[in-house]
Amino acid sequence: MTTSNSAAPDARSSGEDAPPQGGNAPAGQRPGAGPQNSYPPLVGGQRLLGTIALSAAVFMNVLDTSIANVSLPAISGDLGVSTSQGTWVITSFAVANAISLPLTGWLTQRFGQVRLFLSSVLLFIVASWLCGMAPNLGSLILFRVMQGLVAGPMIPLSQTLMLGSYPKEKSSMALALWAMTTLVAPVAGPLLGGWISDNYSWPWIFYINVPVGLLSAWITWSIYRRRESPTRKLPIDTIGLVLLVVWVGSLQILLDKGKELDWFASSTIVGLAVVAFVAFVFFLIWELTDAHPVVDLRLFRGRNFTVGSVTLAVAYGVFFGNVVLLPLWLQTQMGYTATDAGLVTAPVGLLAIVLTPVVGRLMSKTDPRLLVTASFLVFSTVSFMRSGFTPQSDIGTLMIPTLVQGAGMAAFFVPLLSLAMSGQPPEKIASAAGLTNFLRITAGAFGTSISTTLWEDRGAMHHANLVEHINDGSQAAGQTLDMLGRTGLSHDQALAQLNGIIGNQSMTMSALDIFYVSGVIFLILIVMVWAARPRRGGGAVDAGGAH
Structure with a gap:
């Protein structure tokens, strides 16, 4: 950063001397x-x-x-x-x-x-x-x-x-x-x-x-x-950079391919886990002892930085995982086109655009922990609202939580970054912002992999549980098969149709589980953010701090 x-x-400058734009260099200064x-x-x-x-x-x-x-x-x-x-x-x-x-x-x-x-x-x-x-x-x-x-x-x-x-x-x-x-x-x-x-x-x-x-x-x-x-x-820091690439890359591949390869039943997954762990340990040791570390881990000695950056990373991981999961569920289980799924997810920035200037004015006179608390309460509420969705929910019902979420976004990034920078000396601001953004973006990638993997795993679990109730003694199953049979379907075709209905219901139940747990995580993060002790005028977000 x-x-x-x-x-x-x-x-x-090692390049050619050139005058500033307009040719007006400050007096006494070599252009x-x-x-x-x-x-x-x-x-x-x-x-x-x-x-x-x-x-x-x-x-x-x-x-x-x-x-x-x-x-x-x-x-x-x-x-x-x-x-x-x-x-x-x-x-x-x-x-x-x-x-x-x-x-x-x-x-x-x-x-x-x-x-x-x-x-x-x-x-x-x-x-x-x-x-x-x-x-x-x-x-x-x-x-x-x-x-x-x-x-x-x-x-x-x-x-x-x-x-x-x-x-x-x-x-x-x-x-x-x-x-x-x-x-x-x-x-x-x-x-x-x-x-x-x-x-x-x-x-x-x-x-x-x-x-x-x-x-x-x-x-x-x-x-x-x-x-x-x-x-x-x-x-x-070439060695630190190589170790960073190895452990982050290995862990991400592990998360992405885990379900496909049956997790730790696969020697590939076990190997990736070992490589990620060993590279991470060596990365920690190297970065804490190198004179010019690519990632300054000594910043974690500060309470405010640790609380602010870790809270931001976890919150962004949960947030971005849900941002990816929602359109996937809409298109694969609800029959939405890509355009309609975009309409449901797009309003997330509308309130954020309106309220961000207001939050900016409040930042100078309001404890950032209060702003973050309000943001996480909104995110938690939105997650619980989504956990009540059904396959019959209309597009208006689906859009309301997304619209409300924009209010939380306005008070999410900048206050947490301000908290992480609080008390940092000027020479540490760039490194602190760089590490915070690294954690945030990496957590977003991990959150995507974890949420989609959990969605499929819990969908399979719910499917198995629901199928257990499909037997000769099940009145509801019998009535559904009779109704499908009256439409001209054979018994096997009716069973396949019923299995499709159960699959849709199980994947919906799985998505709702993830939305509910996300709401709980945001409530826990509210407690975590109050462990920080922000100092007035302790630092500012540098370039790239809030995106």
């Missing part, structure tokens, strides 16, 4: 030698175009975390895999994105934030095109990993460049514009993904990134190419 001071003040915030703010049309270009890149990036959710059945069906295997399309992107985040600070100081941002956008375009061209699941996952890896620097650097475009007294406006983009994308993602899947084909959910990304890159280069940050060579 990186802040607006991406490089140390004494760093010297291009100072940090990014030494450049004068942009004005007029340039600031407007710069804001649009940076927001478009953020929109494209965040959109790709939600647009595939409602398209999973279409992708899975077209590639000939199960929907549980199809979730790898989501988790592979999230894990790769999380792994690349800790490298953002090092890459920025090595190559400069403008060059790094443009490279991230252009490589994201290439990876998106390859995703659309993927002929099978394996290649699609490979290209999604590539997409996630190159996407890592885009979010924090977009905010850094945005802050540098505005005068200091308008920084809150810059952050508000940036945050609005990250809230609009989750609304548009399900709607756009559903509409594209129903009316065109799923590869277009990736192809649409190409024109958006090219436009963003062109405008950004036109405006920011003379506003490069200084660069310098820094050591990189």
Whole structure:
């Protein structure tokens, strides 16, 4: 992660000297030698175009975390895999994105934030095109990993460049514009993904990134190419990075393939578990003793950081797992089209967009624990509302909890990040924000795998329990078979139809179980968040802190 001071003040640019935009370098300063915030703010049309270009890149990036959710059945069906295997399309992107985040600070100081941002956008375009061209699941996952890896620097650097475009007294406006983009994308993602899947084909959910990304890159280069940050060579924790990739990757593959390979009855799963555990232990030891760790685990010595970051990770994992599960259930069990599933899940950002500025004003005078408590109460209520769904629930009933959930989102990310940053010295803010975001995104990937696996496992359990009641002595089963027989079905056809009804009911019961447990988890997290002791003015969320 990186802040607006991406490089140390004494760093010297290794690139060519270039005057700031407009040719007005601060008096007495060698052009291009100072940090990014030494450049004068942009004005007029340039600031407007710069804001649009940076927001478009953020929109494209965040959109790709939600647009595939409602398209999973279409992708899975077209590639000939199960929907549980199809979730790898989501988790592979999230894990790769999380792994690349800790490298953002090092890459920025090595190559400069403008060059790094443009490279991230252009490589994201290439990876998106390859995703659309993927002929099978394996290649699609490979290209999604590539997409996630190159996407890592885009979010924090977009905010850094945005802050540098505005005068200091308008920084809150810059952050508000940036945050609005990250809230609009989750609304548009399900709607756009559903509409594209129903009316065109799923590869277009990736192809649409190409024109958006090219436009963003062109405008950004036109405006920011003379506003490069200084660069310098820094050591990189190669061993720590390799260990990070190994343990996170092994654990994610274990979660994704566990059900398919019958969990620990499989030597592959056992091997992955051993590799993940050993790599994780060595990762902890190495990162706690290395002089330049890729992930600064010493931050966990602080109570506020530990409580804030862990609470955020767990809450986001539960939240994102439900975000993926809901459209899957709607399409596979309720007969919804991708477009209709998108309509049900899209309203989650509407109240968030409206209430986020209000929460921003409250942050300066309200204990963040109170805001988080209110958020988790909303999330818990929404989860319990969903646990009362039935196969007969209409679209209006299904949309109400999603709409209400937006109120919780408004008071979710920023207060928890503020809590985690509370009391952090300025030199630790970037590392703290980077680690917090790594935990959050990784938890989202794990939450997706865990929720979809539990959904199938508990669905099978409920199916077995319900089938036990289908026998000659069951009056309800007998009446149902008689009714089906009167429609012209044979006995075997009637039994198959009844089995389908039971399957639908069992998967619905399983989804409701997960929604209910999610509600309980959010209530537990309320207790956890009050273990923190926030300090006023202890820190601020850096670039990329709230997305």
